[in-house]
Every structure is written in C-alpha cells, then in structure tokens.
Amino acid sequence: MLEAWLEFGRGPLFRFSFALMVFGLLRILILTAISMWEAYDRNPDKILPWKDLTVRTFGWLIPLGTLWRRRPIYSLISVLFHIGMLLVPPFLAAHILLWRGATGFGWPALPQAAADWLTVLVIVTAICLLAGRLFHKAARSLSRRQDYMWPLLIMIPFLTGYVCANIETAPGTYQWMMLLHVWSANLIMMMLPFTKIAHCVLLPLSQYVTGLAWKFPLGAGQRVVETLGYGDRPTWVERPRLATDDVAAPTEEA
Amino acid sequence: MLTAEELEKSLEIPKKPSVVERQKLPVRYHVEDFDVDDRPRRFLQAFAAILKHTNYRLALDHYIRVSSKCSRCTAQCQIYEATEAPEDVPCYRSELLLSVYRRHFTISGILRGRILGDPGLTDEKIQEMADSYYNCTACRRCHFECPMGIDHALVTHLARYILSEIGIAPRALVVSTREQLIGKTGNTSAIPVPALLDSLEFLTDDMEEEKGVTIPFPIDQEGADYLFIAPVSDFMMEADTLMGIAAVFRATGDKWTVGTKYYDGINYGLFYSDHIMEEVLGKIRREADRLKTPKILIGECGHASRTAKYFYPTFCGAEAAQPVINILEYTHRAWKEGRIKLDPNVITEKVTYHDPCNLARPGWVVEQPRELTKAFCKNYVEMTPTRRDNICCGGGGGTVSIDEIRPYRTGIGGKVKAEQIRATGAKYCIAPCANCKKQLRELMEDQNVDCEIVGLHDLLYKAIIFDDAEKGSE
Numbered sequence: 017m018l019e020a021w022l023e024f025g026r027g028p029l030f031r032f033s034f035a036l037m038v039f040g041l042l043r044i045l046i047l048t049a050i051s052m053w054e055a056y057d058r059n060p061d062k063i064l065p066w067k068d069l070t071v072r073t074f075g076w077l078i079p080l081g082t083l084w085r086r087r088p089i090y091s092l093i094s095v096l097f098h099i100g101m102l103l104v105p106p107f108l109a110a111h112i113l114l115w116r117g118a119t120g121f122g123w124p125a126l127p128q129a130a131a132d133w134l135t136v137l138v139i140v141t142a143i144c145l146l147a148g149r150l151f152h153k154a155a156r157s158l159s160r161r162q163d164y165m166w167p168l169l170i171m172i173p174f175l176t177g178y179v180c181a182n183i184e185t186a187p188g189t190y191q192w193m194m195l196l197h198v199w200s201a202n203l204i205m206m207m208l209p210f211t212k213i214a215h216c217v218l219l220p221l222s223q224y225v226t227g228l229a230w231k232f233p234l235g236a237g238q239r240v241v242e243t244l245g246y247g248d249r250p251t252w253v254e255r256p257r258l259a260t261d262d263v264a265a266p267t268e269e270a
Numbered sequence: 271m272l273t274a275e276e277l278e279k280s281l282e283i284p285k286k287p288s289v290v291e292r293q294k295l296p297v298r299y300h301v302e303d304f305d306v307d308d309r310p311r312r313f314l315q316a317f318a319a320i321l322k323h324t325n326y327r328l329a330l331d332h333y334i335r336v337s338s339k340c341s342r343c344t345a346q347c348q349i350y351e352a353t354e355a356p357e358d359v360p361c362y363r364s365e366l367l368l369s370v371y372r373r374h375f376t377i378s379g380i381l382r383g384r385i386l387g388d389p390g391l392t393d394e395k396i397q398e399m400a401d402s403y404y405n406c407t408a409c410r411r412c413h414f415e416c417p418m419g420i421d422h423a424l425v426t427h428l429a430r431y432i433l434s435e436i437g438i439a440p441r442a443l444v445v446s447t448r449e450q451l452i453g454k455t456g457n458t459s460a461i462p463v464p465a466l467l468d469s470l471e472f473l474t475d476d477m478e479e480e481k482g483v484t485i486p487f488p489i490d491q492e493g494a495d496y497l498f499i500a501p502v503s504d505f506m507m508e509a510d511t512l513m514g515i516a517a518v519f520r521a522t523g524d525k526w527t528v529g530t531k532y533y534d535g536i537n538y539g540l541f542y543s544d545h546i547m548e549e550v551l552g553k554i555r556r557e558a559d560r561l562k563t564p565k566i567l568i569g570e571c572g573h574a575s576r577t578a579k580y581f582y583p584t585f586c587g588a589e590a591a592q593p594v595i596n597i598l599e600y601t602h603r604a605w606k607e608g609r610i611k612l613d614p615n616v617i618t619e620k621v622t623y624h625d626p627c628n629l630a631r632p633g634w635v636v637e638q639p640r641e642l643t644k645a646f647c648k649n650y651v652e653m654t655p656t657r658r659d660n661i662c663c664g665g666g667g668g669t670v671s672i673d674e675i676r677p678y679r680t681g682i683g684g685k686v687k688a689e690q691i692r693a694t695g696a697k698y699c700i701a702p703c704a705n706c707k708k709q710l711r712e713l714m715e716d717q718n719v720d721c722e723i724v725g726l727h728d729l730l731y732k733a734i735i736f737d738d739a740e741k742g743s744e
Contacts, residue, residue, distance in 0.1 A: 048332060055325035061584040068633060076417055085659075086345035086415060094340075155341035157356030158365070163339050215336040215418055222336065222419025229329035229424055232584055236323040237545020243319040244435065 018191045025198035033205040040209025041217045048221055055228040069223040077220060090148055097141035100134040101170065135178045142167040162211050172200040271354045272685060280681030284674045294393065295438065297401045298675045302444060304437025310391040314374055316435035321375065326428050330371045336418040337368065343412035343422065348661055348686040349405060357402060360412040360422040366399050367429045400438050403429045407666030407683060409627040430542040442672045443538045450534060451549055457502040457534035466533065469505055477513050482739035485520040490561065491527035497558045498526050500569030501704035502534035508704065511570050514727025517734050518601050522609045526567065532557035535574030541668030547577055548585045554578065555586040566594045570725045572626030572703035579634065596629065598702055598726060602638035605645060611735040612646040619697035621647040624710065625660035626703035633658055639702060639726050646733040651694050661687050665709025679709060680716035688717035702726045
C-alpha cells in the first residue's frame with residue numbers, strides 16, 4: 017500500500033507537479049513580460065537608466081557586494097540557504113539517476129559528500145531563518161502564514177532525504193521517510209508559482225519593473241480625472257463635491 | 271530610538287479635535303474639507319481609474335508576487351530607527367496599499383473576499399494610509415536594500431496620488447499648487463513679477479558692492495543657452511545661492527535667463543499627483559518654448575531637478591524635449607574647464623556635504639559637488655553613510671513644506687540625520703536643495719546642533735574670484 021503511494025508520488029504526481037511548476041512559472045514570467053512591454057510601449061519617452069538597472073539586478077542575483085552592507089549575519093545565512101537549495105535537488109546523483117531512468121538523459125552530479133553537507137546546511141540555515149523571523153520584532157510583525165510555512169516545508173524533503181541517504185533505519189521507517197520526501201517535494205513544486213517563491217523567476221525582472229513603473233504615461237492624469245467624472249475640475253483646481261463651505265478651521269498651534 | 275516623551279511630542283496631532291472629528295482623519299497635517307462619506311468606495315474608484323491609465327499595475331502585480339517580508343528594509347529606514355514601531359517598517363507601509371490591491375484588483379483576492387466574507391477596504395484603513403504615507407519621506411533608501419527590488423517610495427507615491435484624488439492631501443501642498451497652476455502669480459510662493467525683479471536688482475547691487483563687478487540676472491533673454499528655473503522660494507529665502515549662481519555665469523560668460531512668465535521649479539506633483547507633475551512641467555515647457563532656450567537649468571533643488579530630469583522628457587516631447595541639467599553639473603563642468611577661479615583660502619572652516627535624495631539616489635549628482643567643494647574647501651569631511659546611501663534630511667517627500675508637522679520632522683524624521691551631521695563636527699553643511707536646507711536648518715535648531723546649513727553656491731560665491739574686479743572694492 018505504502019509502495020503504491022510512493023510510486024504514485026514518484027510517477028504521475030511528480031509529472032503533474034513538475035509540469036505545474038514549469039508552466040506556472042512560465043505563465044507569470046510571460047504575463048510580467050507582456051505587462052512590461054505594454055508599459056514600455058505606452059509612452060513615447062523610452063529613456064530608461066538601463067545600465068543602472070542592470071547593475072542593480074546583478075547586484076542582487078549575485079549578492080557578493082550588496083548583502084554585506086547591512087545585517088551581514090542574516091545575509092550570510094540567507095545566501096547559504098539559497099545556495100544549498102538551488103544546488104542539491106537538481107544535482108543529487110540519486111535524482112539524476114531517476115531522471116535518466118525515465119527520460120534517458122542526465123547531467124553530472126554533485127559528489128555525495130558535498131550534497132550531504134549542503135543538505136545539512138539547508139536544514140540548519142532554514143532553522144536559523146525561521147528563528148530570525150520569530151525573534152526579530154519587525155520581521156515578526158510583517159510575517160504572514162506562508163512566511164513561517166516555507167522554511168518548515170522546505171526542511172521536510174531535505175531532512176527526510178538526508179535520513180534516507182545516510183542513516184540506516186528499519187525498512188518501514190525508510191518507506192515512510194521516502195513517502196514524506198516525495199510528497200512534500202511535490203507539494204513544494206505545486207505551490208511554488210503561486211506564492212512568494214515565484215521570486216525564483218521574477219527576481220531578474222524586479223529592477224526593470226520598477227524602472228518602467230516610474231514612467232508615467234503622457235496624459236494619464238487627465239484621463240484619470242475624466243474617468244472619475246470630475247471633468248475639468250480635478251481636486252487641485254477646485255474642491256469638487258465639497259461637504260461644507262468651511263475653509264479648514266484655524267489651527268491650534270503651540 | 272527616541273524616548274517615549276520625545277515620541278509623544280513628535281506624534282501629537284496639532285489640530286483641533288473638532289476638525290479631526292469632522293474630517294474623520296486623525297493625521298497631523300491639515301487637509302481642506304472634503305466629503306467624508308463613502309470614502310472606501312471613492313478610494314477604490316480612484317484606484318481603479320489610476321490603474322486603468324498608468325503603469326502602476328505592473329509594479330503592484332510584481333510586488334505582491336515577490337514580497338518576502340524579510341524586513342531588511344528596517345536597517346535602512348530612519349523613521350523606523352527613530353520609532354521602532356512595526357507600522358514604520360517600509361514593507362508594512364507598502365503592504366497597506368498592496369493588500370487593498372490584492373483584495374480588490376486580483377481575481378484570487380476577490381474570490382477569497384467573497385468566500386471568507388471579507389468586507390474589504392474600510393474607512394479606518396484609509397485613515398491609516400493617510401497617516402502612514404505622509405510619515406514616509408520617500409527617500410528610497412529602502413529600495414536599495416530590498417533583495418526583491420520593491421520600491422516602497424513608488425508605492426508611497428501611488429498611495430498619495432490615490433488619496434489626493436479623494437481629497438486627502440496636505441493643505442500646504444494643495445494651496446501652493448493651486449496658486450502655481452491657476453493663481454495670479456503662477457508660482458508656489460505667490461511671488462509676483464515686480465517683486466521678483468526688485469529682488470534680483472537688489473542682489474545685483476549687493477554683488478557689485480561685494481565683488482566689484484556687475485553681475486546681472488538676465489531677464490527674458492530670448493535665445494539664451496539656458497532657461498534658469500529655481501525653486502521659487504530661493505528668490506526670497508536663498509539670496510546667497512542665487513548670487514553664487516549669477517557669479518558663476520558672470521565668470522563663464524554663458525548666456526542664461528530667468529523667464530518672467532514662469533520661474534518656479536517646485537513641483538509638488540512628485541509628492542502626491544502625477545497629474546499635477548505633468549501640468550507643472552508643461553509650464554516649464556511653455557516658457558522654454560517662448561524664450562527659445564535650448565536647455566533647461568534647474569537651481570539648487572532636489573525634487574525640482576529630479577522631476578525635470580526624469581519626467582520632463584516623459585511629458586514634454588520625449589527625445590525632442592530640451593535637455594535638463596542641474597546647476598551643480600553646470601558649475602562643476604565650468605570649473606573643470608577652467609572657466610571659474612576659486613580662492614582656496616577663503617573657506618577655512620570644516621565643511622561637509624549632504625546628498626539630497628533626489629539628486630544622489632539615482633546616482634546622478636554625486637561626485638560633481640564633492641570635487642567642486644574640495645577645490646576650494648580644504649577642510650572637507652564626509653558623512654557616514656554617504657553618497658547614494660546618504661540619509662535623508664527627514665523632510666523629504668514634500669513633508670518639509672508642511673509647517674504644522676515640524677515636531678515630527680525634526681523629532682522622528684530627522685533624528686538620525688541630526689546625529690550624523692553632529693558627528694562630522696562640521697561648521698558648514700552644504701545641502702544643495704531648497705527642501706533640505708529648510709528642513710536641516712529647523713533640525714539643527716530643534717536638535718541643538720551647531721552647524722550652518724548652506725547651498726554650494728553660497729560658499730562658492732565667497733570664494734569666486736574675478737580678474738577684472740575693480741581694485742579697492744574689496
């Protein structure tokens with residue numbers, strides 16, 4: 017019975033989650049690209065600080081210079097977390113083996129020892145990030161459910177994967193661990209495009225999006241006023257639909 | 271962090287309770303009376319109209335997808351540093367508007383709202399936004415620290431734009447803008463042309479006495495190289511800055527002119543309305559066209575320079591628009607070309623330089639004023655942090671023009687800045703921006719820092735040498 021669930025997780029469910037992840041990410045990438053083009057096309061003024069935007073984009077994609085300026089410890093933890101998370105799943109020998117079995121092609125794998133250490137790194141840094149969120153006053157006040165959920169959720173496949181690969185357990189336990197591993201990984205892939213993890217594909221566009229959004233379309237202000245039905249009497253010319261004729265009352269200044 | 275007592279003093283609402291009650295708006299700044307009924311609906315209508323005609327949707331969609339609530343921005347926000355209140359985390363501030371967007375303008379948000387029976391935007395939330403978005407100085411430091419690239423100042427700008435469309439905008443800004451756009455004088459300080467001419471003539475007389483040469487302010491010179499647009503308040507408040515600029519032109523011999531049909535660089539549109547920004551820039555364009563000046567030169571002013579530099583092409587003809595330069599760029603180039611002579615022995619006191627957000631943050635005017643200052647101020651020190659990372663004066667985003675919130679600006683807003691300037695031990699702090707000058711002077715006074723705030727051209731005027739000066743006049 018357990019075996020069947022595991023097979024389903026590795027087979028059809030994996031194919032579904034993987035496709036959902038790929039197409040989900042593609043969807044938001046394409047939607048963003050279309051919106052960016054529309055914004056660019058909307059205005060005759062095409063002047064944008066391309067170089068500055070590109071420098072900033074790479075400054076965050078490869079955060080060697082940017083991260084250390086503030087909160088260096090937190091930054092280091094976050095970078096290590098990302099490195100481990102990006103490297104281990106696609107370059108683990110066992111994963112590539114599975115992939116090769118199904119599709120017939122593969123790619124070079126990480127040495128097992130490196131993969132193990134990186135896995136431990138992800139688990140430790142995920143705990144640190146979670147703790148940081150819990151004990152940093154500002155972060156705690158901002159956090160939503162998904163912000164706590166993600167480090168926990170990401171820890172599950174890494175923890176179970178590590179156990180399966182390195183620790184000898186009873187066969188029953190191994191199967192449970194593997195089931196948890198496969199299903200949690202599928203869940204991650206399925207949720208990824210619909211949560212903040214979408215930044216994995218959107219981050220390279222962030223600076224350009226902001227740059228484009230600062231381009232205000234010609235005549236938009238007037239069109240907004242017309243849409244709102246203020247006609248030629250926008251708020252700053254005459255006060256439309258005034259409640260009273262009182263000019264604001266005198267002040268009580270010290 | 272400030273003490274509880276200081277916080278209370280800064281946060282006090284300097285208005286009659288009856289006004290707050292009538293307008294249902296517990297904010298520190300004054301607002302002209304406006305319909306208070308049905309505000310959430312009208313807010314959403316304005317939001318929808320703005321989204322329809324602008325590019326903001328692109329940014330909002332992106333921000334709600336990537337926002338990770340990591341709170342890195344707290345390390346950069348001087349307001350948060352002063353209050354340490356969760357409401358002052360830049361990301362929290364942005365979330366106020368982003369959550370409205372998510373709830374009312376995305377399919378998933380609308381569905382969720384229906385299913386969970388969430389009533390959506392409330393009047394209380396509008397009140398919170400009206401307060402919060404005018405606590406932010408829109409300095410954009412947090413943008414440079416956000417790993418996700420969220421520009422909280424853009425969200426602040428948009429939120430204020432929406433609020434202004436339902437009548438919520440600081441009276442100080444609205445009244446000035448009304449004078450500028452439909453008033454008799456056509457400028458924010460309501461300075462009529464005769465007063466302007468009088469004051470310029472007076473400055474010329476003064477300079478002749480001090481420098482021994484005639485330094486004119488050319489008026490309405492058709493075909494001059496540069497149309498000079500200063501923040502209009504300079505004509506009344508910053509005589510030294512203007513004299514320095516006139517002296518530079520006297521030395522270089524380039525043709526420049528002040529136009530009498532329009533001479534105000536101030537553009538509060540940057541602070542609360544794209545529509546106003548466009549209208550004000552249109553006035554500059556009409557004046558530049560009238561006088562047939564090929565270039566536009568903006569005086570010592572951060573927001574005037576930024577609106578002109580980055581938005582003049584947008585609203586006034588794209589590539590065909592006249593190029594915009596800032597006076598610091600001009601003077602720096604003239605000095606590099608050897609067209610200005612400066613006496614390095616006049617200013618001996620310790621001098622530091624404050625980067626106005628709107629000049630330095632885009633990386634536009636950063637090194638030029640430094641090279642220039644070092645050329646004649648031997649005793650120059652940097653602030654920490656500095657350049658693109660410099661701390662805002664605390665009166666950014668138009669808040670400096672709101673006199674009634676001075677305790678907030680000099681208490682919470684400028685606390686970090688005051689300590690930064692104090693630490694340099696400088697006698698002069700150069701702040702080449704009319705907004706920063708006013709704010710920093712009030713700040714130095716309220717925080718008891720012994721430092722004189724000047725414009726770059728104020729000091730330069732003292733040091734500039736004219737070879738043809740009449741002897742004996744010194």
